[in-house]
Amino acid sequence: MAKLTVRAIDTARPKGKPYKLTVDTGLYIRVALDGEKRWLIKYVVDGKQREARLPKPYGNSGAGFMTLSAATAENARIQALARDGIDFQVQAAEAKDAAALEAKRTKVLDASVQEMFDAWLADGVTRKDGNSELRRSFEKDVLPSIGSKRVKDVTEHHLRALLRAMVQRGVARMTTRVYNDLVQMFSWAEKRQPWRTLMIEGNPANLLEIDRILPLGSTANAERSRIFSPDEIRELRDIFSTMDAVYESAPDKRAASKPLKTETRIAMWLCLATACRIGELLQAKWEHLDLNAGMWRIPVENTKKTNGEQQDHIVYLSDFASRQFKSLYEITGEDSKWCFPARSAIAGEQHVCVKSTSKQIGDRQMQFKKRKPLKNRKNDNSLVLAKGKTGEWTPHDLRRTAATLMQSLGVSLDVIDRCQNHVIAGSKVRRHYLHYDYASEKTEAWKQLGQKIELILSETAASSSKKEYGELLPSSIDKQAFSTREATV
Incomplete structure (x- = not known):
């Protein structure tokens, strides 16, 4: 062809x-x-x-x-x-x-730490804030350092270097948090493909020792134990009153320093009076409260998850705590479904950020901050207590103080744990079958706590200096002493 x-x-x-x-x-x-x-x-x-x-x-x-x-x-x-x-x-x-x-x-062999972090956020970790703080801290300190590195190339030296850089910046407590998050992320990845294959030399986070990274003598990794003394509780009240007096007497209020928001002050007294977590309080709705019955229900979605478990919580309000909520209702109850509505929310459709009060308190204790003053924020020492000798305080320290006061009043540890809505340790079998709610015991504990707070606020520093937390509250107190006191004290 x-x-x-x-x-x-x-x-x-x-x-x-x-x-x-x-x-x-x-x-x-x-x-x-x-x-x-x-x-x-x-x-x-x-x-x-x-x-x-x-x-x-x-x-x-x-x-x-x-x-x-x-x-x-x-x-x-x-x-x-x-x-x-x-x-x-x-x-x-x-x-x-x-x-x-x-x-x-x-591509798998070349997978970066950024890709592993994204996978961990998507499938490995779920925090109450939607992982926003986790993302923020990694984007600030971790990803700029090792985000582009291949996972298989990351060593303990890379992780140690980024943590030490944070220590050099003066953020030891944040360093500890990032260390814990790194350990969690690498532990999650070590159990799953393809990341498991990439860590053929082992998990680099397992080789870190945070105590050797933090400065000598640092307490950033120590369990926090700050509690308020009776004098500090009174000092806090006096600071709030002084803020108001200074502002009201200022000739030009536009130029004067505005006092701490009343809502924030009420939140502090409620943390002390109920032993609640600040996040639980700031997410409260008025529908959760029955002020006539003196009850506050914290729904399960607002509580802390411990070992994967959450539970509803009922707070039986003392007279002191009830007055705080009633004062708060006069400010926010008519216009919002939230007890603490966000200022920018339309018609009160969102609660305030759960970190807002902690930021307000921290901004007014600048002597403990190793950072520059922040723009459009308060930057003073107006809330420093005891001349700074006892260190910085946070809203959570009021919760710890409340528990310590209950302990001083002879309240059993089991009841204190339940007042704080702790998931009780022990076998799941016990938690499955034992459902007594301790309502009467908790009611009495909160009642005694409220009376103790009022007693502390009624005393002078001199009269209380001889007393210890271990001294029990008398069976009755003269309520007349508080009849003229503002409800938000």
């Missing part, structure tokens, strides 16, 4: 319908209606005829075309493979799959 020449192919013209010309054994050229000429190959593998179109059309020049000689050579290669029982199309598909698999394997 005569082979078709270049000239014959060039002179082939389109007809009323597409047609094929035989170029060589198994090689054809198809002339389309628009004149385009495409290469076709027919071959036989295992007794079955196959057909394939070559990827490039006919042409004598240019990278996008295939010449007659190139098509002839490709046809010869395909026919030779067919005689050996190999289908070139199957071979090409297998090669493509193998290349894709290798590319995927390479």
Whole structure:
């Protein structure tokens, strides 16, 4: 059979319908209606005829075309493979799959810490704030340092270096938090593919010792034990009163320093009077409260998750705590469903940020901060207690103080734990079957706590200096002493 020449192919013209010309054994050229000429190959593998179109059309020049000689050579290669029982199309598909698999394997081997962090956020960790604080801390200190590094290349030295850089910046407590988060992330990854494969040399976070990273004598990794003395409780009240007096007497209130928000002060007294967590309090709705019955229900979604468990909590309000909520209602109860509505929320449709009060308290204790003053925030020492001798305080320290006061009043540890809504330790079997609510015991504990707070606030520093937390409250106190006191004291 005569082979078709270049000239014959060039002179082939389109007809009323597409047609094929035989170029060589198994090689054809198809002339389309628009004149385009495409290469076709027919071959036989295992007794079955196959057909394939070559990827490039006919042409004598240019990278996008295939010449007659190139098509002839490709046809010869395909026919030779067919005689050996190999289908070139199957071979090409297998090669493509193998290349894709290798590319995927390479991509996995090159996976970065940023990718591992993203996977951990998506599937490995769920925190109450939607992981926003976790993301913020990693984006500030971790990812800029090791985010682009391949996971398989990360060593303990990289992790130690970034933590030490944080220590140098003066944020030892944050360093401890980031260390704990790194340990959690790498432990999660170590149990799952593909990250497990990438840590063939071991988990680098397991080789860190935070005590050797923190400055000598640092208490950042120590369990916090700050509690308020009776004198400090009174001092806090006096500071609040002084703030108001100074502001009210200022000749130009626009230029004067505004006192701490009344809502924030009430929140502090409620933390002390109920032993609640500040986040639980700031998410409270008025529908959760029955002030006539003296009850506050904290729904399960607002409580802290401990070992994967959460539980509803009922707070039986003392007279002192009830007065705080009633004073708060006069400020926010008419306009919002939230006890502590966000200032910027439309029609009170959102509660205040759960970190807002802690920031307000911290901003007014700047002598303990190793940072520059923040723009549009208070930056003073107006809430420093005991001239700073006892250190910085936080809203959570009021919760700890409340528990300590209950302990001093002879309240049992089991009841204190339940007043704080701790998930009680012990077997799941016990928690499954033992459901006594300790309502009367908790009511009495909160009542005694409220009376103790009022007693402390009624005393002078001199009269209380001889007393210890261990002294129990008398069975009754003169309520008349507090009849003229503001409800928010």
